[in-house]
Amino acid sequence: MxxxxxxxxxxxxxxxxxxxxxxxxxxxxxxVDAAIVVDAVRTPDGRxxxxxxVRLELGDERLPTNVGSSLSSHxxxxxxxxxxxxxxxxxxxxxxxxxxxxGTTEGTGMSPPVGAALDALADLxxxxxxxxxxx
Amino acid sequence: MTHRSVExxxxxxxxxxxxxxxxxxxxEITDLRLEIYEPPRFFEAFLEGxxxxxxxxxxxxxxxxxxxxxxxxAIYGLERLFGVQVPAGTRELRRLLYLGEWIESHVxxxxxxxxPDFLGYDSAIEMAASEPAMVKRALGLKRIGNDLMALIGGRxxxxxxxxxxxxxxxxxPADLQAFVPRLExxxxxxxxxxxxxxxxxxxxxxxxxxxxxxxHPDEYAINEGTLLSTxxxxxxxxxxxxxxxxxxxxxSNALHSVMADTGTPYFVGPLARINxxxxxxxATARECAERAxxxxxxxxxxxxxxxxxxxxxxxxxxxxxxxxxYRSPDPPMVDPRPRAGRATWTTEAPRGxxxxxxxVDDEGRIVMAKIVPPTSQNLRHMEADxxxxxxxxxxxxxxxxxxxxxxxxxxxxxxxxxxxxFLTLDIERH
Numbered sequence: 050m051x052x053x054x055x056x057x058x059x060x061x062x063x064x065x066x067x068x069x070x071x072x073x074x075x076x077x078x079x080x081v082d083a084a085i086v087v088d089a090v091r092t093p094d095g096r097x098x099x100x101x102x103v104r105l106e107l108g109d110e111r112l113p114t115n116v117g118s119s120l121s122s123h124x125x126x127x128x129x130x131x132x133x134x135x136x137x138x139x140x141x142x143x144x145x146x147x148x149x150x151x152g153t154t155e156g157t158g159m160s161p162p163v164g165a166a167l168d169a170l171a172d173l174x175x176x177x178x179x180x181x182x183x184x
Numbered sequence: 185m186t187h188r189s190v191e192x193x194x195x196x197x198x199x200x201x202x203x204x205x206x207x208x209x210x211x212e213i214t215d216l217r218l219e220i221y222e223p224p225r226f227f228e229a230f231l232e233g234x235x236x237x238x239x240x241x242x243x244x245x246x247x248x249x250x251x252x253x254x255x256x257x258a259i260y261g262l263e264r265l266f267g268v269q270v271p272a273g274t275r276e277l278r279r280l281l282y283l284g285e286w287i288e289s290h291v292x293x294x295x296x297x298x299x300p301d302f303l304g305y306d307s308a309i310e311m312a313a314s315e316p317a318m319v320k321r322a323l324g325l326k327r328i329g330n331d332l333m334a335l336i337g338g339r340x341x342x343x344x345x346x347x348x349x350x351x352x353x354x355x356x357p358a359d360l361q362a363f364v365p366r367l368e369x370x371x372x373x374x375x376x377x378x379x380x381x382x383x384x385x386x387x388x389x390x391x392x393x394x395x396x397x398x399x400h401p402d403e404y405a406i407n408e409g410t411l412l413s414t415x416x417x418x419x420x421x422x423x424x425x426x427x428x429x430x431x432x433x434x435x436s437n438a439l440h441s442v443m444a445d446t447g448t449p450y451f452v453g454p455l456a457r458i459n460x461x462x463x464x465x466x467a468t469a470r471e472c473a474e475r476a477x478x479x480x481x482x483x484x485x486x487x488x489x490x491x492x493x494x495x496x497x498x499x500x501x502x503x504x505x506x507x508x509x510y511r512s513p514d515p516p517m518v519d520p521r522p523r524a525g526r527a528t529w530t531t532e533a534p535r536g537x538x539x540x541x542x543x544v545d546d547e548g549r550i551v552m553a554k555i556v557p558p559t560s561q562n563l564r565h566m567e568a569d570x571x572x573x574x575x576x577x578x579x580x581x582x583x584x585x586x587x588x589x590x591x592x593x594x595x596x597x598x599x600x601x602x603x604x605x606f607l608t609l610d611i612e613r614h
Contacts (some may be wrong), residue, residue: 072296075323076324076327129309135310136310136313137316
């Protein structure tokens with residue numbers, strides 16, 4: 050987000066919110082015209098390489114099952130937060146941008162492939178924000 | 185005092201699933217093991233070598249639902265060790281911040297985690313599709329807690345203002361006063377919510393138990409006080425590790441807390457608190473407790489939900505009073521001088537008593553940290569509950585048995601309980 054911030058700052062009405070537990074995001078969807086959700090993802094059966102970027106556009110459709118839910122011990126993940134907002138009829142256009150994680154065991158720092166992909170992810174975030182901001 | 189933002193590029197190991205192993209021989213349970221929780225051991229190691237001023241930024245990341253609890257347990261303990269006198273008004277502001285977290289966490293649990301089970305839905309999402317008005321109201325109520333935390337804490341979701349020494353920045357009275365109408369409207373809703381909880385069909389499971397909570401002479405204990413159990417044990421943060429012992433359990437990653445002298449389990453949390461702090465309930469909280477069906481002393485863990493409703497009412501009612509008498513602490517914080525030694529403290533997180541210990545050197549660096557979360561302390565008791573409860577429902581099909589076991593565990597609102605179906609039930613019948 051830091052890398053994307055300069056371009057995002059140029060867009061009116063764009064807020065960056067860091068969400069600790071995705072359940073806390075459920076109410077945020079009701080407030081906005083559009084949302085970009087950025088998160089680490091883990092594709093089951095290793096179909097994606099670490100550092101690979103994933104983009105999913107959601108209209109008012111249910112979250113596709115290939116966006117897995119939580120990597121958090123609070124199992125109410127991003128997928129659930131979006132689905133909850135959708136079930137309540139509160140879901141605006143949402144784009145989910147994910148970066149495939151290198152691994153989710155204990156440790157500090159991100160894996161090299163993920164680190165190398167950050168510029169591309171920041172670019173994608175800023176591009177999406179610019180697209181969603183334009184009339 | 186400039187605030188330095190600390191990025192913690194850490195992914196703590198997480199378990200999204202739990203396992204319950206049950207072995208039945210001739211209708212008798214011969215083995216029962218519950219594995220659902222990984223305590224924050226990694227964070228304890230990660231804190232070593234850090235300066236005390238960084239601790240309030242690191243520890244809240246242990247829990248996305250109760251960051252304030254972790255900050256307060258750390259901050260109060262370190263302040264006591266250093267002999268810090270915080271500015272007038274700090275204590276009240278800290279209590280208000282914590283009450284915001286209670287509101288947010290309890291409402292989340294009652295409506296999104298527990299209610300679906302009791303109403304027979306597979307998930308909160310399924311429940312939301314069938315009962316959107318109720319879920320929206322719940323999210324609106326939860327949101328008051330989140331918004332209060334955002335205002336006092338300085339940021340949506342993750343508080344940045346709590347510091348050893350006070351707050352880096354304190355809210356203006358006018359900004360807090362703007363919450364009063366929302367809080368008053370929320371308080372009006374609590375009676376109806378108590379009735380709703382009273383009407384939920386639930387198993388009956390009263391059982392003798394040792395409950396532990398903080399107590400305080402003047403208030404419903406949250407940030408300050410001593411510890412008391414329903415069997416009369418009186419202790420405090422300084423003696424905590426002598427009274428409560430962590431035992432390593434074979435075949436499991438988890439450490440189980442038991443009373444050191446008897447080796448018996450105990451539990452913490454809203455049901456324990458309301459039993460031990462009954463005289464400190466606010467008027468609406470007392471009314472909600474009664475309407476929700478609580479008659480104290482209450483030992484049935486299925487009444488934990490009712491206890492959470494009563495505590496939510498207390499949190500709302502006290503918040504209104506605290507906001508009305510609020511004066512911004514000025515200056516918002518003091519500059520603490522570290523001392524070497526051992527810092528210990530407990531506070532009442534939404535899920536129960538949270539214990540922190542920090543061994544600090546004379547430069548204020550953490551030499552060692554020990555954190556005992558409420559869910560850790562409850563584990564053995566959760567197992568004991570299951571062992572007592574499961575025989576009565578052994579004849580049910582595995583899917584229903586799993587759901588009932590999840591409900592027994594979920595009474596404790598453990599950090600794992602957000603997962604809709606979190607138990608892998610492995611049952612061997614012989």
